[in-house]
Amino acid sequence: MRNDSDLQATGRWAGLRRSPQRMTGLTLVVVVAVFALVFPMTTSTGYLLSTGVVILNYALLATGWNFMGGFTGYISLGHAAYFGLGCYTTAILIDRVELSWWLALALTPVIVGLIAVPIGIAALRVRGASFVIVTIAFVLILLLVSQSWVSLTGGSTGIMIPRPFDGLTRVEHHRVFYYIFVAALVLALFVWWRIDRSRFGMGLKAVREDEDKARALGVPTFWAKLIAFVWSAVFTSLAGGLYALWFGDLDPVFQFSILMGAYMVLMALLGGVRELYGPVVGAIVVGLSIEFFKAEFGDTQFHLVATGLLLAVVVLFMPEGVIPAVRGLFTRFGPQASSIREETAEQLAARQDAVGATTPGSES
Amino acid sequence: MSSALLLQSLILGILLGGLYALLAAGLTLYFGVMRVVMIAHSAFLILAGYLAWFFTVTTGWDPLISLVITVPVFFGLGVAVQRLLMTRLKPASLTMMSVLLTFAIALVIEGMLGFTFTGVQRRIKLDYGAASIELFGAQVAVVKLVAFGLAVLALGALWLVLKKTSFGQALRATIQHKEAAELVGVDTAKVASYGFGLGLATAAVGGTALALDATIYPSLHWHWIGPLFAIIVVGGLGSIPGAAIAAMLLGITQSLLQVPLGTTWAQTVFYLALFVTLIVRPQGFFGGRLAQRF
Amino acid sequence: MSTGSGVTLEVHGLSKSFGGVKAVDDATVEFLPGKINALIGPNGSGKTTFFNCVTRMIKADSGTVTLAGKDVTRSTPDRIARLGLGRSFQVCRIFPRMTVMENMLVAVRNPTVSALWRGAHDPEQLERARGWLRRVGIDHLEHAEARNISYGQQKLLELAGVLMADPEIVMLDEPAGGVNPALIGRISTLIRELNAEGRTFIVVEHNMDMVMSLSDHVFVFDRGRPIAAGPPAEVQSDPRVLEAYLGV
Numbered sequence: 078m079r080n081d082s083d084l085q086a087t088g089r090w091a092g093l094r095r096s097p098q099r100m101t102g103l104t105l106v107v108v109v110a111v112f113a114l115v116f117p118m119t120t121s122t123g124y125l126l127s128t129g130v131v132i133l134n135y136a137l138l139a140t141g142w143n144f145m146g147g148f149t150g151y152i153s154l155g156h157a158a159y160f161g162l163g164c165y166t167t168a169i170l171i172d173r174v175e176l177s178w179w180l181a182l183a184l185t186p187v188i189v190g191l192i193a194v195p196i197g198i199a200a201l202r203v204r205g206a207s208f209v210i211v212t213i214a215f216v217l218i219l220l221l222v223s224q225s226w227v228s229l230t231g232g233s234t235g236i237m238i239p240r241p242f243d244g245l246t247r248v249e250h251h252r253v254f255y256y257i258f259v260a261a262l263v264l265a266l267f268v269w270w271r272i273d274r275s276r277f278g279m280g281l282k283a284v285r286e287d288e289d290k291a292r293a294l295g296v297p298t299f300w301a302k303l304i305a306f307v308w309s310a311v312f313t314s315l316a317g318g319l320y321a322l323w324f325g326d327l328d329p330v331f332q333f334s335i336l337m338g339a340y341m342v343l344m345a346l347l348g349g350v351r352e353l354y355g356p357v358v359g360a361i362v363v364g365l366s367i368e369f370f371k372a373e374f375g376d377t378q379f380h381l382v383a384t385g386l387l388l389a390v391v392v393l394f395m396p397e398g399v400i401p402a403v404r405g406l407f408t409r410f411g412p413q414a415s416s417i418r419e420e421t422a423e424q425l426a427a428r429q430d431a432v433g434a435t436t437p438g439s440e441s
Numbered sequence: 442m443s444s445a446l447l448l449q450s451l452i453l454g455i456l457l458g459g460l461y462a463l464l465a466a467g468l469t470l471y472f473g474v475m476r477v478v479m480i481a482h483s484a485f486l487i488l489a490g491y492l493a494w495f496f497t498v499t500t501g502w503d504p505l506i507s508l509v510i511t512v513p514v515f516f517g518l519g520v521a522v523q524r525l526l527m528t529r530l531k532p533a534s535l536t537m538m539s540v541l542l543t544f545a546i547a548l549v550i551e552g553m554l555g556f557t558f559t560g561v562q563r564r565i566k567l568d569y570g571a572a573s574i575e576l577f578g579a580q581v582a583v584v585k586l587v588a589f590g591l592a593v594l595a596l597g598a599l600w601l602v603l604k605k606t607s608f609g610q611a612l613r614a615t616i617q618h619k620e621a622a623e624l625v626g627v628d629t630a631k632v633a634s635y636g637f638g639l640g641l642a643t644a645a646v647g648g649t650a651l652a653l654d655a656t657i658y659p660s661l662h663w664h665w666i667g668p669l670f671a672i673i674v675v676g677g678l679g680s681i682p683g684a685a686i687a688a689m690l691l692g693i694t695q696s697l698l699q700v701p702l703g704t705t706w707a708q709t710v711f712y713l714a715l716f717v718t719l720i721v722r723p724q725g726f727f728g729g730r731l732a733q734r735f
Numbered sequence: 736m737s738t739g740s741g742v743t744l745e746v747h748g749l750s751k752s753f754g755g756v757k758a759v760d761d762a763t764v765e766f767l768p769g770k771i772n773a774l775i776g777p778n779g780s781g782k783t784t785f786f787n788c789v790t791r792m793i794k795a796d797s798g799t800v801t802l803a804g805k806d807v808t809r810s811t812p813d814r815i816a817r818l819g820l821g822r823s824f825q826v827c828r829i830f831p832r833m834t835v836m837e838n839m840l841v842a843v844r845n846p847t848v849s850a851l852w853r854g855a856h857d858p859e860q861l862e863r864a865r866g867w868l869r870r871v872g873i874d875h876l877e878h879a880e881a882r883n884i885s886y887g888q889q890k891l892l893e894l895a896g897v898l899m900a901d902p903e904i905v906m907l908d909e910p911a912g913g914v915n916p917a918l919i920g921r922i923s924t925l926i927r928e929l930n931a932e933g934r935t936f937i938v939v940e941h942n943m944d945m946v947m948s949l950s951d952h953v954f955v956f957d958r959g960r961p962i963a964a965g966p967p968a969e970v971q972s973d974p975r976v977l978e979a980y981l982g983v
Binding site for chain 1: 472476478480526529530531534536537538540541542544545546547548549551552553554555556560659663664666667670671674678705706708709711712715716719720723
């Protein structure tokens with residue numbers, strides 16, 4: 078009778094039982110993780126390694142974005158702001174303040190996190206459309222400022238960051254950063270996972286579903302959103318700091334680019350914002366596509382068109398993302414095929430008298 | 442600042458404000474009728490600018506004549522975008538998803554422009570391009586006056602449509618209270634698509650006016666999104682008069698600040714106004730009622 | 736279980752107008768602590784707006800709200816909830832894309848850092864949530880997504896979710912709205928039991944049978960303010976009430 082607990086794939090509380098899907102998912106994660114860890118050892122092609130670093134950077138950015146977008150449903154199109162701030166904070170701490178690279182990198186998320194507090198307070202006063210506008214505006218402001226404040230940022234001539242590790246070849250440099258990025262990504266995923274399972278995470282997801290109802294239940298929504306916002310800025314800026322150290326050369330146009338913010342949204346959405354690994358999956362798919370387009374079509378504007386079309390397709394036809402879609406296929410064709418619908422329908426008759434249930438929407 | 446310079450800046454500010462008002466009017470329309478934030482509005486502006494430029498280059502005629510083609514085409518495009526794309530989005534997540542969808546449209550437009558016309562900066566060559574006349578002792582470029590005149594005409598036409606036609610009434614009713622409008626027999630779906638078309642038609646006029654006096658390139662639209670959104674938020678989302686007042690005020694302020702601060706820093710006035718509005722009065726200064734917490 | 740049978744809720748001179756229409760007009764109500772209070776009145780008499788103003792979901796134009804001796808007129812909805820005032824909504828509101836159990840774990844009466852950080856998979860909390868689900872009779876649906884359960888079950892889930900925060904005062908906006916008679920009986924019994932344990936109830940309801948059999952004290956609303964109050968039997972025969980309802 079009580080077999081209804083092992084078929085809800087979406088129920089994270091089914092944790093005690095190991096459903097077949099869960100095992101499949103876990104196996105997949107392990108396989109991908111092992112491949113990701115072994116891959117840099119097997120190649121000394123600089124291009125492959127640097128592509129790996131770029132995709133890891135995207136994965137970290139998209140996961141960082143998902144602290145806000147995924148939990149609370151507040152879609153920020155301007156998260157490039159925190160990426161750029163991360164880049165420039167690290168660069169300025171090294172180049173102007175002359176800190177060591179690791180201290181600069183460690184301070185970056187702290188500083189950007191602090192900057193995010195007042196920004197969050199202003200942006201989170203509004204919902205929906207206005208929030209998106211504010212996030213876009215913030216990138217545009219930072220772009221203006223970073224281009225104009227030449228004494229600090231070097232303006233359009235940019236700023237150079239010396240390589241942190243002496244005596245490494247280019248390939249070794251990529252390889253070292255590959256693993257640093259992996260470590261940062263694992264950290265970000267761990268924190269996301271922890272929040273996802275916490276009472277705090279429940280509050281955030283409630284905000285995503287129905288903010289006013291969440292408030293009525295006593296969730297301090299403003300603080301919850303602000304904390305998510307700051308976490309989001311912290312990990313996004315960490316990606317920025319690492320990028321600055323890895324790439325070594327910054328330009329406002331690339332660091333504060335709206336397109337970068339759009340990539341983050343696209344990646345997270347494509348993979349699935351409710352999923353721990355959603356942004357990573359999205360980053361792999363989109364990252365590889367971007368690299369492919371750049372390699373194939375060079376500097377033409379085709380990658381913009383492709384990004385735009387992909388975003389439109391995801392928004393129109395797959396707003397839940399790839400992972401839930403694939404899981405849906407599994408549920409439908411898997412051996413344990415059955416749905417919640419059927420279960421409740423079957424129980425409905427039996428419980429009708431006891432619970433007095435009516436079908437959704439039939440009344441009221 | 443000398444008084445002559447002040448006057449000059451003031452006049453330029455008013456001319457600029459008029460153009461802003463037209464450009465922001467469309468954005469306000471989309472939001473009013475559909476609660477949709479149309480990121481692609483400024484991309485359509487640049488598209489219209491390119492079409493005007495291309496028209497002049499190929500025919501040698503005045504770019505204003507291109508409006509005969511672009512205005513109806515943009516209207517139709519707007520109706521199509523609304524009917525074919527916007528209505529596919531789920532109402533529950535319409536606001537957020539429409540942002541992303543129109544963002545995608547903006548990317549596609551920018552990419553196509555770059556692909557078709559390359560990234561080279563373009564400028565329409567006009568006989569009267571360098572001419573200027575004296576106005577209250579200030580030198581004002583003729584093209585700026587033409588652009589302003591165009592903006593005033595288009596806004597006037599928009600006002601007439603909204604105030605004097607039955608469609609305009611239905612549209613205003615929909616903006617004010619959609620459910621109530623439906624109750625009195627307004628076909629709000631139709632109104633929404635025509636409203637969208639109307640918004641894009643203003644983009645055609647605005648883009649052409651813009652291109653008279655500016656160098657255009659595919660990614661230019663990003664520079665317009667911020668100021669335009671600032672204007673509609675300050676004015677109160679969904680309020681056309683509010684947007685017009687905000688546009689005028691911000692246009693003049695920007696123009697006045699340009700002398701002491703330079704072009705780049707003067708632009709920050711928009712963002713400053715945006716943040717101040719959100720902190721002090723999120724529903725906007727001149728719109729009120731409607732926008733509350735959107 | 737709740738110990739706060741003495742928590743008071745007093746509303747003085749509350750007003751709210753939309754445009755030119757006064758939805759709530761200088762309403763003064765002192766709810767009886769520890770009792771089942773009912774709010775009745777014809778459609779459009781301002782009951783739900785009154786509810787929303789008291790819980791600050793809507794900002795009132797004027798008036799004061801005092802909860803457990805604290806002035807909460809300028810407070811936020813979430814703070815009011817944490818002070819012990821839980822509420823449901825007229826059209827049932829649950830979190831559709833979360834599981835039933837996740838819905839239960841949203842409400843936190845005392846959001847300390849450690850409670851928020853550990854909470855969700857804390858066996859004690861899970862057991863508490865299961866207890867409430869069992870009590871409303873939907874514990875078998877623990878892992879189902881809330882959007883997939885029936886409307887009646889969603890209503891029970893909403894109630895259980897509110898109770899999870901252990902509120903001293905429970906405000907229910909049409910608990911019998913849109914559900915079948917069997918379920919109405921079940922909800923009535925539940926309210927009576929919970930009241931016996933010391934919780935104050937404030938119920939907006941159109942179902943007169945339910946109101947009359949359930950409540951200890953009835954406030955009759957008309958045109959945005961209470962026009963009569965008293966025990967059900969007394970109110971039922973009050974000429975002003977008849978006038979308001981029948982327009983005599």
